[in-house]
Each structure stands twice: as structure tokens, then as C-alpha cells.
Amino acid sequence: MQSPFAQKSLLYYTEPVLTLLARPSFIEPDHLRVKWLGESTDGEKLAEFAGRLCYMSQKNPASRATRDYLENIKKQGHGSVLEHANYSLLLEGVSRSLTHELVRHRAGFAYSQLSQRYVDESEANFVVPPAIVGDEILENEWRAQIDEAQRSYVRLVEHLMERYGWVADKVHRRKMAREAARGVLPNSTETKIVVTANARAWRTMLELRASEGAELEIRRCAVEMIKLLSKESPAFFSDFEIYQADDRREAARIVYHKV
Numbered sequence: 001m002q003s004p005f006a007q008k009s010l011l012y013y014t015e016p017v018l019t020l021l022a023r024p025s026f027i028e029p030d031h032l033r034v035k036w037l038g039e040s041t042d043g044e045k046l047a048e049f050a051g052r053l054c055y056m057s058q059k060n061p062a063s064r065a066t067r068d069y070l071e072n073i074k075k076q077g078h079g080s081v082l083e084h085a086n087y088s089l090l091l092e093g094v095s096r097s098l099t100h101e102l103v104r105h106r107a108g109f110a111y112s113q114l115s116q117r118y119v120d121e122s123e124a125n126f127v128v129p130p131a132i133v134g135d136e137i138l139e140n141e142w143r144a145q146i147d148e149a150q151r152s153y154v155r156l157v158e159h160l161m162e163r164y165g166w167v168a169d170k171v172h173r174r175k176m177a178r179e180a181a182r183g184v185l186p187n188s189t190e191t192k193i194v195v196t197a198n199a200r201a202w203r204t205m206l207e208l209r210a211s212e213g214a215e216l217e218i219r220r221c222a223v224e225m226i227k228l229l230s231k232e233s234p235a236f237f238s239d240f241e242i243y244q245a246d247d248r249r250e251a252a253r254i255v256y257h258k259v
């Protein structure tokens with residue numbers, strides 16, 4: 001049998017877990033066929049198709065490969081063409097403070113996040129702030145507070161369930177208890193969120209949040225998102241350059257900045 005400490009230690013995330021949930025699926029219309037060149041994904045084809053429709057240039061007079069075509073689109077700043085391609089990611093192992101910052105990005109984004117009013121957080125997971133990871137004294141100090149906060153949450157839920165015992169609807173009573181008790185849960189509480197955005201919106205957010213000025217946890221997550229998305233669609237995301245910053249952590253900068 002595992003010791004309680006070993007079980008507990010499994011609950012501390014030290015990095016985000018990202019899963020690609022959805023990508024575009026392009027269906028080419030028979031009556032407007034494009035002369036495609038080079039390798040591409042469905043999302044990239046969709047954006048090229050949309051761009052070419054503007055000038056009815058499906059014959060590809062300049063003989064451009066899809067990725068060269070989209071490179072030029074980014075260079076020219078024609079971002080609206082990139083808005084047709086949407087990607088959905090599931091983020092786990094991220095803190096409530098990270099998602100609080102993330103959801104500030106509104107244009108082109110959609111979010112669905114775990115509800116602390118409905119979900120029992122008595123066995124919540126937590127995310128160790130990156131600056132604390134690897135320092136035993138800091139980790140112990142942080143964990144002591146986290147553990148106490150979680151115990152307090154459990155006590156509060158129990159007492160609130162008793163206090164509002166007269167509320168007949170048990171689901172409603174639990175919600176009343178959890179929404180009040182969550183007040184003692186820290187920013188480091190782990191959460192899960194589904195994030196959908198179009199390629200243009202992803203680029204804008206990632207440029208801001210992968211930069212050296214961004215908070216460390218969201219910056220680490222943004223760098224991981226860039227790695228995932230640039231594999232998924234090089235034409236949309238490969239102009240991000242990931243580098244080791246002076247603070248010895250990864251950051252990223254973009255070639256085609258859109259103002």
C-alpha cells in the first residue's frame with residue numbers, strides 16, 4: 001500500500017498537460033478547386049482557400065506552395081484569413097491563477113472551465129508555482145498552506161451542508177456549500193479548461209503570454225502550446241522562435257507581429 005504522503009505527492013502538478021481536442025476539417029468544393037502545391041494540413045488549406053477566394057486565384061498563378069502562400073499572408077498582416085481555422089485544446093494541470101489570466105483573451109476565443117460550485121474540490125489537485133519547484137524549503141512552506149487550505153475546505157463543506165440541511169434539493173445544497181467553501185482554496189488549485197480559438201487569436205495570445213514579461217506558469221504553458229500547435233500546423237505557428245531567456249527559462253518571440 002502507498003503511504004499517504006506518496007498518494008498526496010501525486011496531486012502536485014509541476015507542468016501542464018495539454019491535449020489537442022479538435023482541428024479543422026476542410027471539404028473542397030468541386031466547383032472551386034484550387035491548384036494545391038506542397039504539404040499542408042486541412043486548417044492551412046481552409047485558410048488558403050479563403051484567401052484565394054478573395055481574388056478568385058484558385059489557379060495559383062504564382063505557383064505558391066500552401067505554406068509559402070500563408071507565410072506571405074502573415075508577412076502582409078492579412079490576419080483575417082487565419083480566423084477560419086480553429087483549434088481546441090484541453091488544458092489540465094494548470095492553476096486557477098493561470099486560467100484567470102488566460103480568459104482575459106476574448107476575441108476569437110471560447111472557454112469551458114471546471115466549475116468549483118458543482119465539482120467537489122475536497123480531493124483537488126494543485127499546481128506548484130514554477131519558481132518554487134525544486135527548492136525543498138519553499139515547497140514545504142507552500143505545501144503546508146495548501147494542505148491546510150484543503151482541510152479547511154472539507155470542514156467548511158461539512159458544516160455548510162449541516163447549516164443548510166433544510167434545503168430539500170441536495171444538489172442545490174451541495175452547490176451552496178461548495179461555492180462558499182471554495183473561498184479558502186488557493187490560486188494554485190488545479191483546474192481543467194477547454195480552450196478553442198482561431199489561429200489568429202492563438203497567435204496574438206501566445207505572443208503575449210510566451211514573452212519574458214508574462215507570469216511564469218502561463219509562459220511555460222504558452223511555450224508548450226506553441227510546440228504543440230506548430231507541430232499541428234507549421235504554417236500558422238512556426239514563426240514562433242523558442243529560446244532560453246536570461247532567467248534560464250524558455251520564452252518565445254514571434255517573427256510576424258500583428259499590431
Ligand SMILES: Cc1cc2nc3c(=O)[nH]c(=O)nc-3n(C[C@H](O)[C@H](O)[C@H](O)COP(=O)(O)OP(=O)(O)OC[C@H]3O[C@@H](n4cnc5c(N)ncnc54)[C@H](O)[C@@H]3O)c2cc1C
Nearest residue numbers: 101103104105106107108109201204205208209213214215
Ligand atoms: C504580461 C501581461 C501582464 C498583464 N497584467 C495585467 C494586470 O496587471 N491587470 C489586468 O487587469 N490585466 C493584465 N493583463 C491583461 C491585459 O490587460 C489584457 O486583458 C489581456 O492581455 C488580453 O488582451 P486584449 O484585451 O487585447 O485581448 P482580447 O480580448 O482577445 O482582444 C484582442 C483585441 O481585440 C480588440 N477588442 C477586444 N475587445 C474589445 C472591446 N470591448 N472594445 C474594443 N476593442 C476590443 C482590441 O484591439 C484587443 O486588443 C496583462 C497581460 C499581460 C500579457
